[in-house]
Amino acid sequence: MPAYYSIALPVVLRTLFDYLPPEGHGPIAVGARVQVPFGRGNGRILVGVVCQRHQTQELPAKLKRIDKVLDDEPLLDADFISLCQWASHYYQHPIGETIATCLPKKLRLGAQASIAYPKHWQLTVQGKGLPDDGLKRAPKQQLALQQLRARGTIADDQLAEHGLGRDSLRNLAQKGLAELTDTPPNAGQPQAKPAPHPLTDEQAAVVSQIAYGAFSVAVLEGATGSGKTEVYLQAIAQVLARGQQAMVLIPEISLGPQTLARFHQRFKANIVALHSGLNDTERAQHWLRARAGDADIVIGTRSAVFTPLPRLGLIVIDEEHDLSFKQQDGLRYSARDLAIVRAQKADVPVILGSATPSLETLSNINHGRFTHWQLHARPGGASHADIELFDIKQESLIDGFSEHALTEIAKTVGAGQQALVFVNRRGFAPTVLCHDCGWQAQCKHCDSNLTAHNHPAHLRCHHCDYQRPPLSQCPECFGQNLLYLGAATEKAEQMLSEHFPRSKVIRIDRDTTGRKNAFDQLLEQVHTGEPCILVGTQMLAKGHHFPNVTLVVVLNADNGLFGADFRASERTGQLLLQVAGRAGRGDHPGRVLIQTHHPDHPLFTQLFSHGYRAFADLLMEERMRSSMPPFSYMAIIKVEASFPQPATALLEGLKNALQHAFAPNPHNQYLGPMPAIMERVNKRFRYVLQLKCSQRKLLHQVLPVAVHYLSSAKVPKDLRWSLDVDPQETP
Numbered sequence: 170m171p172a173y174y175s176i177a178l179p180v181v182l183r184t185l186f187d188y189l190p191p192e193g194h195g196p197i198a199v200g201a202r203v204q205v206p207f208g209r210g211n212g213r214i215l216v217g218v219v220c221q222r223h224q225t226q227e228l229p230a231k232l233k234r235i236d237k238v239l240d241d242e243p244l245l246d247a248d249f250i251s252l253c254q255w256a257s258h259y260y261q262h263p264i265g266e267t268i269a270t271c272l273p274k275k276l277r278l279g280a281q282a283s284i285a286y287p288k289h290w291q292l293t294v295q296g297k298g299l300p301d302d303g304l305k306r307a308p309k310q311q312l313a314l315q316q317l318r319a320r321g322t323i324a325d326d327q328l329a330e331h332g333l334g335r336d337s338l339r340n341l342a343q344k345g346l347a348e349l350t351d352t353p354p355n356a357g358q359p360q361a362k363p364a365p366h367p368l369t370d371e372q373a374a375v376v377s378q379i380a381y382g383a384f385s386v387a388v389l390e391g392a393t394g395s396g397k398t399e400v401y402l403q404a405i406a407q408v409l410a411r412g413q414q415a416m417v418l419i420p421e422i423s424l425g426p427q428t429l430a431r432f433h434q435r436f437k438a439n440i441v442a443l444h445s446g447l448n449d450t451e452r453a454q455h456w457l458r459a460r461a462g463d464a465d466i467v468i469g470t471r472s473a474v475f476t477p478l479p480r481l482g483l484i485v486i487d488e489e490h491d492l493s494f495k496q497q498d499g500l501r502y503s504a505r506d507l508a509i510v511r512a513q514k515a516d517v518p519v520i521l522g523s524a525t526p527s528l529e530t531l532s533n534i535n536h537g538r539f540t541h542w543q544l545h546a547r548p549g550g551a552s553h554a555d556i557e558l559f560d561i562k563q564e565s566l567i568d569g570f571s572e573h574a575l576t577e578i579a580k581t582v583g584a585g586q587q588a589l590v591f592v593n594r595r596g597f598a599p600t601v602l603c604h605d606c607g608w609q610a611q612c613k614h615c616d617s618n619l620t621a622h623n624h625p626a627h628l629r630c631h632h633c634d635y636q637r638p639p640l641s642q643c644p645e646c647f648g649q650n651l652l653y654l655g656a657a658t659e660k661a662e663q664m665l666s667e668h669f670p671r672s673k674v675i676r677i678d679r680d681t682t683g684r685k686n687a688f689d690q691l692l693e694q695v696h697t698g699e700p701c702i703l704v705g706t707q708m709l710a711k712g713h714h715f716p717n718v719t720l721v722v723v724l725n726a727d728n729g730l731f732g733a734d735f736r737a738s739e740r741t742g743q744l745l746l747q748v749a750g751r752a753g754r755g756d757h758p759g760r761v762l763i764q765t766h767h768p769d770h771p772l773f774t775q776l777f778s779h780g781y782r783a784f785a786d787l788l789m790e791e792r793m794r795s796s797m798p799p800f801s802y803m804a805i806i807k808v809e810a811s812f813p814q815p816a817t818a819l820l821e822g823l824k825n826a827l828q829h830a831f832a833p834n835p836h837n838q839y840l841g842p843m844p845a846i847m848e849r850v851n852k853r854f855r856y857v858l859q860l861k862c863s864q865r866k867l868l869h870q871v872l873p874v875a876v877h878y879l880s881s882a883k884v885p886k887d888l889r890w891s892l893d894v895d896p897q898e899t900p
């Protein structure tokens with residue numbers, strides 16, 4: 170019987186497209202990629218994925234033919250397509266674009282789906298015959314010999330993760346002891362090495378009570394250093410022993426060589442890392458290897474949630490509350506939420522780890538949907554830092570620092586220890602103001618101030634990246650009295666260097682860590698343990714161990730508490746705890762000094778006197794009173810255009826249409842249109858309409874109607890709209 174095919178194509182239209190097979194071609198597998206002509210005059214050639222096959226005597230009229238079939242075997246299995254369909258529906262994103270988002274770029278563009286095994290090192294017969302200490306005099310080669318013996322093979326691009334340099338391997342090769350090959354590595358049964366220490370009762374309870382082979386979500390709550398990773402490692406060992414694969418999702422910032430090394434040390438297994446440092450070819454290759462079953466453990470950031478794993482047995486999400494799990498453009502998915510959906514479909518457990526679980530997750534615990542495990546700090550483990558909320562009302566500040574803070578820093582470095590200063594803005598000064606006439610340096614294209622930077626000297630917009638040379642005088646009144654106001658990392662660095670001329674000051678922010686490996690090099694300096702003062706943004710707060718930091722200073726804790734975003738205080742609390750957790754992780758107890766104008770604010774007192782849970786309970790009450798998530802379900806529609814009017818008009822029209830379609834009821838609320846927090850960015854005006862429903866089901870009845878309205882509305886060419894379901898940031 171003749172057949173035609175429905176194909177998902179990467180276009181904004183929300184439908185599949187029907188095509189005939191190439192002349193004389195046999196059946197095409199669902200999940201295979203094809204190349205098709207598209208658009209008027211067949212002007213474009215697109216790569217799509219076959220989603221359905223229809224066999225019928227009567228073919229629809231006027232179908233075009235597929236140009237070329239790219240895969241003999243399906244590239245995407247039914248599970249993958251069903252996850253994409255779920256995401257497409259849930260986030261109301263076109264199916265073709267959704268599938269395209271989930272695929273590595275190379276494969277999306279049609280590259281051949283074949284695996285080229287990465288070059289890897291192995292011992293020659295001669296090398297295998299050498300006694301264990303046969304290279305005592307060359308310690309680096311000796312180490313390489315031992316590592317190769319222990320592991321069988323080591324990929325050439327993973328040498329660093331095993332603490333090896335390429336030179337020592339080359340030297341071994343010259344002696345005929347090792348060789349570099351690209352034959353498929355002899356995988357063998359993955360093995361877990363014994364844990365370095367027995368699990369605590371709390372840890373053991375989690376590992377043993379998870380039902381492997383069934384869906385469940387276990388929340389693992391514990392401060393940094395309480396032993397969460399150890400639980401992940403042992404749970405993964407269980408899964409590998411069952412012959413299954415594990416997926417580990419972590420925030421970008423924590424996916425460094427240190428983390429990978431810890432996994433490599435523990436497992437003799439194929440570990441595939443998916444992070445932003447990979448090029449497109451590597452990314453596609455890793456994806457293909459995972460799909461072929463040739464990856465025992467996949468560790469990656471947000472987008473790794475789409476990695477196909479035929480024997481998936483466990484998903485771990487570390488720092489589940491982290492904002493980086495939410496994609497902020499295109500398909501605005503939450504990797505955490507998709508991972509849970511995926512686990513549910515595959516019937517496998519999920520572990521969500523965090524020191525500060527999100528309110529959504531806490532609400533799921535309260536409703537009995539997730540189980541909850543608490544890890545208390547181990548004896549001798551992370552010490553509780555001593556926290557001081559220091560009232561800076563009426564204090565005279567020197568570039569943001571109180572006298573008290575400077576004294577504490579002096580004491581710390583004087584005692585041979587390290588201090589960390591947390592500032593939440595990078596650059597030199599967030600505000601440049603004329604003292605004579607009040608003029609402020611603002612971005613030409615946005616409603617935002619320009620931030621002064623000193624290295625090199627310029628003014629820059631942190632929203633659209635507009636830059637201009639530094640000012641020598643006020644452009645309005647030509648006065649010379651320009652003030653550089655507000656605290657930011659560069660100014661703090663400069664001030665500290667002047668104030669403590671004999672101490673090393675190390676700045677860590679996006680500007681000092683841009684170059685490859687720059688971050689790791691700075692961290693290395695810190696790890697020497699020499700007294701120093703670290704200055705940085707929230708990059709410093711996450712995941713890194715600084716055993717010699719005994720004092721943490723938070724320059725200004727108030728900004729976040731009163732942010733325009735309803736999640737601002739939740740995020741601030743999480744961040745402050747994370748920052749505070751940097752102090753006193755070694756042998757010395759730590760101190761945290763938080764400068765604030767509101768030392769008695771209930772959120773602060775809950776957080777620091779009673780802990781994160783008490784803080785979260787307070788926020789939870791607030792959210793309940795204002796029926797905000799997790800007590801309601803939200804989506805935000807954002808429209809941006811070169812002029813305000815068409816944007817607001819579209820949203821007004823949409824709001825009317827929704828009010829018309831859904832009889833007024835207290836369960837659905839449409840708020841707006843209102844200007845985005847920054848109304849103008851990069852010469853474009855932005856407005857939002859907030860949809861809020863008391864039930865998820867209701868929201869998902871409203872969304873398709875909204876999307877239909879927006880897609881069919883007549884709008885100027887330059888207007889763009891986007892939809893964010895479960896938004897994590899208010900635009």
Ligand code: ADP
Nearest residue numbers: 366367368369391392393394395396397398399
């Ligand atoms: P987290 O992931 O919560 O930050 P880790 O699992 O990294 O915590 O543990 C912190 C440190 O404590 C690590 O050095 C780890 O080796 C050690 N550790 C973890 N569990 C135990 C245990 N049961 N006994 C002794 N040390 C442990």
Ligand code: ZN
Nearest residue numbers: 603606643646
């Ligand atoms: Zn002026």
Ligand code: ZN
Nearest residue numbers: 612615630633
């Ligand atoms: Zn700008």
